[in-house]
Amino acid sequence: MRCEVCGREAKLIRAEIEGAELLVCSKCASLGKPLYKPEGKSKVFVRRDYFKIEEPFVLIENYGEVIRKAREKKGLTREELAKKLFEKESVLQRIEANELEPSDALVLKLEKVLGITLREQ
Ligand SMILES: [Zn+2]
Incomplete structure (x- = not known):
């Protein structure tokens, strides 16, 4: 620097x-x-x-569904996606069920890996 x-x-x-x-x-x-x-x-x-998120954000309401659909579209099992995210499969399962809100860092990883947007504009 x-x-x-x-x-x-x-x-x-x-x-x-x-x-x-x-x-x-x-x-x-x-x-x-x-x-x-x-x-x-x-x-x-x-x-x-x-x-590296410029503003505080709000998660979209159906984030679980969006994640699940994007994962299935990519042909990934929940286990495979969990590995990519360095997360436990059980955590991902709860997120996909809309029971658990992903952390900021995880939101970014999910968006990047799945090519989706989970934040409300
Ligand atoms: Zn100087």
Whole structure:
């Protein structure tokens, strides 16, 4: 990673410099105000950083059915899909039965593996 101000290769920290949020080296960070990890007050920010989902989302109502149909269309058994997702088959079974809501990370994996959308726009 390179500092966004001086371009030096270094361990970077997040800092606010002249109103902009940048990833900079410790030297450049001293020019501005270092920003530390968000402390729960901004969930949207955390999601964007770690799950690459830009906005909080709502699962579609019939997510279980959509997942099951997409899986069957791909000719995958529940066991095979569970393996691809690194999940237990029992978890997938409950998700397909609309009994269990998949985690954010799992929603993303399901969408990618099955080529579906599980989030309401
Ligand atoms: Zn720098």
